[in-house]
Amino acid sequence: STHLPNLGIDAKWVQQGVTVAGGNGQGNANNQFSTPYSMYIDEDETMYIADRNNHRIVEWKRGAPNGQIVAGENGAGNQDNQLNSPISVIVDKVNDCFIISELCNKRVIQWPRQNSTSGQTIISNITCYGLTMDNEGHLYISDFVKHEVRRWKMGDTDGIVVAGGNGLGNRLDQLYQPCNIFVDGENSLYISDYGNHRVMKWVKDAKEGIVVAGGQGSGNGLAQLSCPRGVVVDQLGNVYIADFNNSRVIRWSKGAAQGSIIVGDNKRGEGANQLNSPLDLSFDQQGNLYVLDFGNHRVQKFNIDSS
DSSP states (O other): OOOOOOTTTTTOOOOEEEEEEOOOOOOSSTTOOOOOEEEEEEEEEEEEEGGGTTTTTEEETTTTTTOOEEEEOSSSSTTTTOOEEEEEEETTTTTTTEEEETTTTTTEEEESSOOSSOEEEEEESSOOOOOOOOOOEEEEETTTTEEEEEEEEOOOOOOEEEOOOOOOOOTEEEEEEEEEEEEOOTOOOEEEEGTTTTHHHHHHOOSSOOOOOOOOOBBBSTTOBSSSSEEEOOTOOEEEEEEETTTTTEEEEETTSSSSEEEEOOOOOOOOOOOSSSEEEEEEEOOOOOEEGGGEEEEEEEEEEOO
């Protein structure tokens, strides 16, 4: 996962977001998205977006009026040079490639970043809504159907289960439709446990997880989440969550019994201070917050409030 800035416990964000990608309605033009699903932000603030219903990965440089297709410009399909409903994308810096999971092809593929028009399948027969890598270059994948997260060494044929894997359920050793995942510097894994409306932390080699947010049923109270998706953790252990059904981003301080709303405390909508079903989030090196605003087909940037 990307190196995060130190966000102080009192950090606040300007409530009016600025659209930095998309926001021109739903469509397939190079300044539009159609159900953007996942986002990866590089150190230079270049965004890579899994543009699900356009079956492509779009690179959007900082300040650019439009994006460019970097994978999947051949329409929906299952060939090596096609994507079908990409739902997660990350950059593997070591091997200079994208790693992309696709919903309809049920695969994870590796797509070189340089002069490449096709990728190669590295994992087959999987429904994966979450990908991340640790500092040693291991790949972590969430398996929505098997209710587990596995860690892969690049080149291996099998991954090892590092969270869940004990069937569908809400015990501490179980997950229910895990989606987005984040790994910290100690290789602790944070998982948006979508079906259980909670975020779980699995310390490396643990046999069960710890609830770090939610777990009080689906709802919009401050102690609740409703279908959590994107998850990011800062160096203080604060957990930031794209609370999908509540159209808000909420922060849970380490050990807190409830969260505080960071942005989107204004009901679902398309205003600058509103979100519509956010799916993913990220920070840049200055601590500005980026939210993948799925229902509005845009990325919103909320500047850190330095006042």
